[in-house]
Amino acid sequence: MVLVDKKMLIGGLAMVIVGIILTASISASMPAGQVGMSEEEVFDLMVAQQEIQDYNTLSGILIGIGFLLVLISFGARRRKGSVKKVEKKSAE
Numbered sequence: 001m002v003l004v005d006k007k008m009l010i011g012g013l014a015m016v017i018v019g020i021i022l023t024a025s026i027s028a029s030m031p032a033g034q035v036g037m038s039e040e041e042v043f044d045l046m047v048a049q050q051e052i053q054d055y056n057t058l059s060g061i062l063i064g065i066g067f068l069l070v071l072i073s074f075g076a077r078r079r080k081g082s083v084k085k086v087e088k089k090s091a092e
Contacts, residue, residue, distance in 0.1 A: 008073035015066025022059040026052060 031048045 003075070008069055012066045012069030012071075012073060015069065017066075019063035019066060023056060026055050026059060073077045077088070077090055077092045 032044055032051050033042070033045050037045065
């Protein structure tokens with residue numbers, strides 16, 4: 001029997017799925033340049049491409065955190081009858 005924290009597993013899977021969808025949609029909208037662009041248009045294109053790349057990095061981080069939550073969910077639940085910590089009061 002595998003001990004799984006279902007809330008954490010579902011949250012992690014949701015983050016992975018959303019990250020993959022964002023990565024696919026962001027990558028499809030990469031702006032392309034044209035021949036004969038002015039300096040200002042080239043600069044705007046480079047800024048737009050850098051923004052797309054940054055959004056792609058953020059969606060990759062979202063996928064990574066979701067994957068970590070999925071992995072953590074397999075060991076996060078306590079077993080029944082596990083040892084509980086008891087604090088002992090010191091005699092003063």
